[in-house]
Amino acid sequence: MMNQTLDRPQRTSRGRTPKDNIRTVNSSTFQPLVLEGKGPIVVEFMSYSCSHCGAMELVLQQVAETVKSKEKFFRVNTAMEPELAGNFKIQGTPTLIMFLNGREVGRVEGPSPTISSVLTAVTQPFES
Amino acid sequence: MMPISTNAEAIQNKPILLFDDECGVCRRIAHWVQNSAGSISGETSIIVRPVGEDPDALRTLNPGLEIWDAYATIHVLMPDGSMRLGGEAIAEVLRNLPNTKWFAWSFAISIFGFQPFQMMLNVAYVILADVRPIFGCESCGTPNFWVRPFVWMIKGVKSIFGESSRPNLTPHFTSLSPPRRRSPPGL
Numbered sequence: 001m002m003n004q005t006l007d008r009p010q011r012t013s014r015g016r017t018p019k020d021n022i023r024t025v026n027s028s029t030f031q032p033l034v035l036e037g038k039g040p041i042v043v044e045f046m047s048y049s050c051s052h053c054g055a056m057e058l059v060l061q062q063v064a065e066t067v068k069s070k071e072k073f074f075r076v077n078t079a080m081e082p083e084l085a086g087n088f089k090i091q092g093t094p095t096l097i098m099f100l101n102g103r104e105v106g107r108v109e110g111p112s113p114t115i116s117s118v119l120t121a122v123t124q125p126f127e128s
Numbered sequence: 129m130m131p132i133s134t135n136a137e138a139i140q141n142k143p144i145l146l147f148d149d150e151c152g153v154c155r156r157i158a159h160w161v162q163n164s165a166g167s168i169s170g171e172t173s174i175i176v177r178p179v180g181e182d183p184d185a186l187r188t189l190n191p192g193l194e195i196w197d198a199y200a201t202i203h204v205l206m207p208d209g210s211m212r213l214g215g216e217a218i219a220e221v222l223r224n225l226p227n228t229k230w231f232a233w234s235f236a237i238s239i240f241g242f243q244p245f246q247m248m249l250n251v252a253y254v255i256l257a258d259v260r261p262i263f264g265c266e267s268c269g270t271p272n273f274w275v276r277p278f279v280w281m282i283k284g285v286k287s288i289f290g291e292s293s294r295p296n297l298t299p300h301f302t303s304l305s306p307p308r309r310r311s312p313p314g315l
Contacts, residue, residue, distance in 0.1 A: 047181065048179070048196065048199060049149070049267050050269075051199070051267060051269030052300045054196050054200065094300075109301055110301025
């Protein structure tokens, strides 16, 4: 279990993490990068106008940094890619879908924006 | 989703107000600013733009602007490349509107280093930003603790009168809404 200090994401002066550990994919790059990708992959379906996604962003960046040697992280902007969101029956944002060798193995809707809960959400499906 | 125009001439000469087009309160205020900014000759004193969903388009307006920050706080992008945030952005908007510029000078008044009217405006902005969920802002996220009783009360009253709202599955989840026209007319 993470301690309280590690559970709080570190912010820059303007409130965002300096490095983007999550690559944005769209309908044309989703197939080669996610569905044909090897190993554990986490895709966040999000929208910039969703404040819960804003709260998740810092947390997910830190989690992605922590597990970058084991898992790849991508994001899909549902406002720009409504068809892709529809294909995966996304009900709202943020939704995390875990893929293993192109197959969905787990899904979490609206996880609590803390490092420990997001870390659990994105690692547990690959352990079972 | 409305793309953000990068009309270079307009950007160089006019301040740009960025607003959250998912928030009904912000849309109404932006609409009012848009109407107030027009003149008889058709020129506007301030450009009103939705934040949108494209981080790169925002960076073309100002390279230092992060889309998350633009959604978190109201921004006015100045022609000189600087940015006004929160209460200072509101003051800048009021200074640029023909109907309000007569009193907007008061925000610059400084008494022993304090700007009392600007400080009042800053507080007013923070309160307005907090109470937006009361007026039905679904995109504003989890309301602050002091606003929650009011939000629950309004939801209770609405349910009594038969207006049901779909509950979210978790407190940290924004249900997808059907596509709709998000920008004020004429933008």
